[in-house]
Amino acid sequence: MTIRCVSFNPAIDQTVTLERLVPGEVVRALAVRHDAGGKGLNVASCLADAGQTVELHGLLGRDNAAIFEQLFAAKGIADRLQRVTGATRTNVKLLETGGRTTDVNLPGFTAAAADAEAVFDGLAEAGAGELVVISGSQPAGLAADTSARLAAALAGRGARVVADLSGAALDAVLALPPGALPHAVKPNRAELEAWAGRRFDERAALVDAARALVARGIALVVVSLGTDGAAFVSAEGALQAAPPRLATGSTVGAGDAMVAGIASALADGLALDALARRATAFAAGKLGREGAHLPPAAELDALAAAVRPQPLDVWAAAPGSRT
Numbered sequence: 190m191t192i193r194c195v196s197f198n199p200a201i202d203q204t205v206t207l208e209r210l211v212p213g214e215v216v217r218a219l220a221v222r223h224d225a226g227g228k229g230l231n232v233a234s235c236l237a238d239a240g241q242t243v244e245l246h247g248l249l250g251r252d253n254a255a256i257f258e259q260l261f262a263a264k265g266i267a268d269r270l271q272r273v274t275g276a277t278r279t280n281v282k283l284l285e286t287g288g289r290t291t292d293v294n295l296p297g298f299t300a301a302a303a304d305a306e307a308v309f310d311g312l313a314e315a316g317a318g319e320l321v322v323i324s325g326s327q328p329a330g331l332a333a334d335t336s337a338r339l340a341a342a343l344a345g346r347g348a349r350v351v352a353d354l355s356g357a358a359l360d361a362v363l364a365l366p367p368g369a370l371p372h373a374v375k376p377n378r379a380e381l382e383a384w385a386g387r388r389f390d391e392r393a394a395l396v397d398a399a400r401a402l403v404a405r406g407i408a409l410v411v412v413s414l415g416t417d418g419a420a421f422v423s424a425e426g427a428l429q430a431a432p433p434r435l436a437t438g439s440t441v442g443a444g445d446a447m448v449a450g451i452a453s454a455l456a457d458g459l460a461l462d463a464l465a466r467r468a469t470a471f472a473a474g475k476l477g478r479e480g481a482h483l484p485p486a487a488e489l490d491a492l493a494a495a496v497r498p499q500p501l502d503v504w505a506a507a508p509g510s511r512t
């Protein structure tokens with residue numbers, strides 16, 4: 190099966206490594222690197238590493254497309270991105286040697302409604318049962334509900350949408366009527382709190398919010414929890430799983446790797462426990478790697494075998510209620 194990924198707002202991730210970030214002072218960087226990035230692109234990149242046939246849809250600025258095109262050629266990702274006038278944004282990741290990352294995401298090209306329509310048209314062939322992953326922010330110029338409208342159109346044709354959105358785009362997709370909702374969503378805790386309009390001071394509150402979304406008609410709700418891994422909730426059950434070991438280095442793109450693991454597991458029809466293992470293994474496999482790349486299959490399989498999912502209610506009842 191071909192998995193289609195959508196990235197309305199890709200990015201060149203400029204990772205600047207420095208000893209310590211001191212606001213207001215001159216800081217000399219130790220290293221700098223540039224990676225083609227952005228959420229939908231990172232998902233496609235990880236899926237390609239895992240051997241999946243993948244197409245990338247969305248938008249790309251004409252002025253600095255080369256770094257992206259090199260990645261697509263190297264990984265065999267089918268490039269279905271609409272070219273738009275201007276440059277794709279650069280997102281600065283300030284990575285301190287202690288492991289902390291500060292993200293400064295810059296604006297890039299401005300898109301027109303017609304650009305989004307061209308993306309919709311490019312996805313017209315995605316039909317019943319097919320998987321489409323819609324991730325990341327939208328560029329200036331697009332209506333806040335663009336991703337939600339695309340998700341609804343795809344769901345209307347029976348495609349399974351996996352949505353990793355935040356802010357107004359997440360609000361719009363979660364406000365869709367039951368038949369138009371995505372098959373799966375993967376907010377992180379802060380994104381789910383922003384949508385709910387309150388902090389989840391107790392783990393149980395987060396679990397209730399995830400279960401409520403499943404009750405509304407989303408088949409799979411995954412809430413990423415940083416070092417606590419993620420909560421996986423579906424009609425089949427509710428689990429929490431964390432990486433077997435935590436690597437140091439940039440965490441940028443670990444959530445995207447998890448989304449790739451979810452999509453890959455859905456493509457293979459895995460049950461919830463195996464899906465949680467694979468998604469967690471993909472995220473753990475990406476950690477410690479520069480850019481959105483996964484280790485070889487044998488390492489991913491070993492990581493998945495070492496993941497120990499536990500009932501979500503056990504995690505929710507454990508002390509240290511806020512992760």
Ligand SMILES: O=P(O)(O)OC[C@H]1O[C@](O)(CO)[C@@H](O)[C@@H]1O
Pocket residue numbers: 198200201202226227228229231280294324325326327441442443444445
């Ligand atoms: O689309 P957003 O939400 O601005 O996020 C983009 C950033 O997120 C990442 O995809 C990591 O999740 C980076 O590669 C990119 O810079």
